[in-house]
Amino acid sequence: MASIYTFASGKGGTGKTTVSANVATALAGMGRRVLIIDTDLGMANVGLFFSLNINKTLHDVLAGDVDVREAIYEGPYGVKILPAGYTIKGYQKANIKMLEKVLDQLNREFDFIIMDTPSGINPNIIIPLKLSHYVIVVMNPEITSITDSLKTATIARGYDVPISGVIVNRIENGLSQNLRNKINESSGVDIIGEIPADVAIQKSLSLQKPVVCNYPTSAASFSLKRIAAQMAGIE
Ligand code: ADP
């Protein structure tokens, strides 16, 4: 049975897609069977992130139009990807309530199922949250991002979904002890990853390849692989 993780944050642009897609790829590189699902149905980015040429998508699966296996693609190290589509029409026909069935169908085939989620508080985030075994909160080291992310954490707790920890992303010049304490105190969970602001991430995005493959020795890749190693229980 797969361990199902949701990567979530209150605010947009904290790095959910970047972090979840790279952690999924890194876990696959460690020999784990990994599926990443793009549950950001409105602003789907995962297919672009992996430079996929997509035809059938999660939108079609959630509309009951295609079998889930027709919408799964392969990325680096054999990571499997279930992308959402890019059209408004697809978004409108997709029923997020069908996600539970999708997870039931795929659960036995993977060690990890990682869900990238939208920002905000709406059914498109709440349903993946409820269906997860663990939530990882991705935030930036700014007070607004911290505050918004903690709302997501509170919602997860409300559904009894444990929060594995917080990842602080886009850190410039280190994370002050003061901010680290603030995050720990207000979230009640540990910081499990600290990822620096790194131009290698933007360069990789323009090449549409995960940074852990493209710039494996960059500072961001080091942090991302470390998070994956912790999840895989090898660190
Ligand atoms: P979200 O999915 O939370 O909306 P994204 O993963 O799409 O956020 O990231 C938003 C933007 O921030 C992207 O342009 C991405 O390349 C950039 N980004 C994310 N993390 C970092 C980082 N550690 N260093 C530099 N740029 C980053």
Ligand code: MG
């Ligand atoms: Mg995103």
